């Protein structure tokens with residue numbers, strides 16, 4: 023709905039960079055999708071197609087299989103998030119953060135067939151330091167502490183005797199903090215219209231159909247990146263509640279509680295790593311908050327499990343959320359991982375606080391494509407961020 027100009031006292035308001043127009047039908051102000059938002063959606067769709075085509079071309083041409091050994095390095099660390107059966111009946115804003123248990127199973131079989139040895143993340147430094155020509159290694163990591171890691175991923179790892187690390191955000195586990203992207207996804211999925219009270223205005227965002235849901239999700243994410251994260255989350259939690267979605271119920275549904283985290287940690291294959299207290303973008307907080315996030319996140323995991331985590335994953339993990347200051351703050355850990363892509367070589371022994379990982383992306387669930395990524399070749403095509411060296 024685009025509304026009729028002049029139908030209310032409000033002629034134009036702003037939400038982020040979006041112009042809102044009042045409508046005759048309601049005191050709420052409709053915020054239509056802009057041409058730019060439509061174009062960006064098309065661009066993201068095109069990007070998926072282009073990446074898939076590139077991965078397929080590198081696979082079929084055997085370019086990746088023939089890539090030089092130095093690109094392949096000594097091994098890789100995989101990043102996973104959710105592992106659960108795909109539910110086609112609901113809206114998935116974060117489908118890239120979700121793979122099926124069947125794909126995880128197939129991936130483990132595949133990497134072993136390539137000669138990679140699954141190892142615990144804590145053993146990575148020793149393997150990088152080893153001078154032998156032994157097998158390459160693969161370390162599996164899963165971020166955030168989702169319940170499906172216990173329900174669906176653990177049985178797969180146990181079936182294959184594969185070690186893995188779960189990076190748990192302690193505030194999610196204790197339910198003191200909500201998972202904003204899950205709250206937003208569930209809210210957008212549940213409604214045809216999202217009403218957003220800014221204090222001055224009541225805005226209305228379209229959510230009828232998958233396209234509108236995806237664009238509204240993206241619009242709110244953009245807004246969150248421009249305002250204080252704590253305030254944004256409390257605002258989002260309130261708005262979700264106004265639409266019948268409890269943010270606390272969402273974190274309860276999605277993330278392991280203390281008893282479940284203990285059950286997972288009891289597996290000899292499992293390592294529980296630290297992932298801060300609140301999952302805030304560390305680059306956007308004060309020095310004191312940065313130190314507190316890391317200390318509290320570790321201390322609370324230690325309270326729950328009896329020992330402090332020795333490995334750490336930066337929330338979000340890209341160059342937009344970490345720099346030199348954050349690396350220094352993570353120095354107490356034996357190693358820390360980012361989400362910047364790459365394979366691991368001996369040179370990473372000097373950068374154990376910023377190890378790259380390969381995301382096992384839900385949009386690209388084909389073992390051949392993961393093989394292409396493990397060759398290291400595609401990362402030659404991705405922009406490099408020198409602050410992560």
Ligand SMILES: [Zn+2]
Nearest residue numbers: 165166337338
């Ligand atoms: Zn995370």
